[in-house]
Amino acid sequence: MRRLANALRNRGVTRGDRVATLAWNNHRHLEAYFAITAIGAICHPINPRLTRDQVAYIAGHAEDLGVLFDLEYSDLAAAVAETRGKLLVNVALCEQSELPADTPANVVPYETFLETASDNASVYESMDERTAASLCYTSGTTGNPKGVLSTHRALVLHAMTARTSDLFDLRPTSTACAIVPLYHAHASWGLPFAAAMSGSALVLPGLQLDGSSIAETIQSRGVTLANGVPTIWQNLVTYLGSVGQTIPSLKRIVVAGSAPAPALLKSLENDHGIEVCHVWGMTETGPCGTSGAVLPGAAADTIEKKSKQGHGLFGVQMRISKEGNKHCPWGEEHIGALQVRGPYVISGYFKQEGAGAVDSDGWFTTGDVASIDREGYLKIVDREKDLVKSGGEWISSIEVENTAGSYPGVSEAAVIAMPHERWGERPLLLVVPTKGAAISADDLLLFLSGRLAKWWLPDRIIFVPELPKTGTGKVMKAELRKHYSDVEATA
Numbered sequence: 001m002r003r004l005a006n007a008l009r010n011r012g013v014t015r016g017d018r019v020a021t022l023a024w025n026n027h028r029h030l031e032a033y034f035a036i037t038a039i040g041a042i043c044h045p046i047n048p049r050l051t052r053d054q055v056a057y058i059a060g061h062a063e064d065l066g067v068l069f070d071l072e073y074s075d076l077a078a079a080v081a082e083t084r085g086k087l088l089v090n091v092a093l094c095e096q097s098e099l100p101a102d103t104p105a106n107v108v109p110y111e112t113f114l115e116t117a118s119d120n121a122s123v124y125e126s127m128d129e130r131t132a133a134s135l136c137y138t139s140g141t142t143g144n145p146k147g148v149l150s151t152h153r154a155l156v157l158h159a160m161t162a163r164t165s166d167l168f169d170l171r172p173t174s175t176a177c178a179i180v181p182l183y184h185a186h187a188s189w190g191l192p193f194a195a196a197m198s199g200s201a202l203v204l205p206g207l208q209l210d211g212s213s214i215a216e217t218i219q220s221r222g223v224t225l226a227n228g229v230p231t232i233w234q235n236l237v238t239y240l241g242s243v244g245q246t247i248p249s250l251k252r253i254v255v256a257g258s259a260p261a262p263a264l265l266k267s268l269e270n271d272h273g274i275e276v277c278h279v280w281g282m283t284e285t286g287p288c289g290t291s292g293a294v295l296p297g298a299a300a301d302t303i304e305k306k307s308k309q310g311h312g313l314f315g316v317q318m319r320i321s322k323e324g325n326k327h328c329p330w331g332e333e334h335i336g337a338l339q340v341r342g343p344y345v346i347s348g349y350f351k352q353e354g355a356g357a358v359d360s361d362g363w364f365t366t367g368d369v370a371s372i373d374r375e376g377y378l379k380i381v382d383r384e385k386d387l388v389k390s391g392g393e394w395i396s397s398i399e400v401e402n403t404a405g406s407y408p409g410v411s412e413a414a415v416i417a418m419p420h421e422r423w424g425e426r427p428l429l430l431v432v433p434t435k436g437a438a439i440s441a442d443d444l445l446l447f448l449s450g451r452l453a454k455w456w457l458p459d460r461i462i463f464v465p466e467l468p469k470t471g472t473g474k475v476m477k478a479e480l481r482k483h484y485s486d487v488e489a490t491a
């Protein structure tokens with residue numbers, strides 16, 4: 001890291017400069033995170049699953065002055081170079097011998113780049129804690145991606161909270177596995193920073209994220225803690241069930257990004273003995289905003305409590321706001337817009353500081369619709385844009401998905417709105433059956449009708465082999481809406 005910091009400085013990278021990365025979870029990418037920020041520059045990881053045009057837009061908006069990339073993303077790195085003109089740094093994260101023959105002359109292999117520099121630690125700067133450190137763009141499902149800039153202070157405070165039993169519960173004897181990509185939400189939800197702070201070992205699993213590869217990584221490395229979106233854990237549970245394998249080293253997982261089905265939580269906790277910490281957050285909130293740690297005296301059914309999105313982490317305030325910015329007391333009956341504020345919640349988007357996402361008191365409007373119960377547990381009803389608005393009332397896609405997910409033979413479920421002449425919108429349910437399961441739409445509907453309000457029942461059920469996912473493994477509802485835009489409701 002010291003060598004990389006010196007090499008960057010020798011090329012002219014200095015305080016405030018943005019240096020992009022296009023890479024998966026590997027040790028060189030991790031070194032880049034620490035080295036770039038240690039000299040006061042800003043690490044800007046770009047999601048390599050984006051298109052060339054999106055990458056070019058983001059690099060242009062961020063005004064990146066350098067790029068470090070895994071070889072498989074050479075073309076995306078070329079897009080950064082084309083958009084930005086002459087870069088101070090253009091580094092392929094590999095050794096000299098791995099560099100393909102047709103690589104442009106200005107691209108330097110990482111290990112050669114390091115050899116050019118000393119490992120003098122004086123390159124690490126002493127700087128104000130509010131110096132910017134990390135720039136991550138949100139996925140931009142509505143409009144262009146927006147930049148979330150975080151300071152050293154925000155990352156350190158987040159890591160101090162994240163290493164506790166509220167979240168990752170790390171200690172020097174822990175082995176943490178960062179399954180969430182390093183490019184997502186300030187480095188795999190801040191796990192590498194929390195691990196470094198705690199002296200924990202850190203395992204970087206690369207790109208192999210199917211159930212079998214994850215089980216093998218956990219077993220061979222003795223992983224005790226891992227993070228991931230629900231799809232990752234669903235795949236793991238399905239795999240373990242199919243081969244009858246156990247992974248006793250894994251004591252705890254942190255799940256966030258979208259709502260895990262109660263059936264999945266039950267299976268992880270009861271069948272596999274893994275403690276699940278369910279967290280809510282966004283890139284804009286550091287990213288972790290809540291903790292699923294069960295409070296003393298909580299209602300008996302812990303799975304029901306754990307299905308909620310938890311209570312605010314230390315320093316994070318949450319409130320529910322109704323039309324006209326009226327703030328509601330805690331109570332499940334009050335459903336409205338979720339607003340949060342705290343030491344690592346954004347104060348405005350990069351280059352759009354005055355655009356109104358955050359009010360003058362620091363409250364950030366999240367775009368989620370939620371309630372907070374009397375014990376302080378958050379319950380996300382839906383993303384505002386994913387709610388199905390039927391006859392002026394809303395239907396929670398998450399709740400319909402969770403209920404469908406508890407039907408035997410359902411591996412995954414997604415609900416989207418389809419246009420309806422009379423009701424405005426009606427729900428369409430897409431179901432991925434588990435391998436070999438034969439489910440009938442009528443039986444599934446019958447099951448749902450005993451558990452959901454009649455008008456929440458999907459008008460159509462379509463069986464699909466898989467659902468489109470983002471690089472982090474979240475279902476891409478915008479894609480689904482586009483794909484099924486001509487499906488007509490029948491009710």
Ligand code: ADP
Pocket residue numbers: 137138139140141185255256257258259260278279280281282283284287309366367368380382383474
């Ligand atoms: P994007 O997906 O837009 O890149 P994020 O990864 O920051 O950005 O996603 C944040 C959103 O993910 C939240 O606003 C919320 O809707 C959803 N989300 C995150 N965690 C949870 C959770 N535990 N349960 C339900 N939804 C969640």
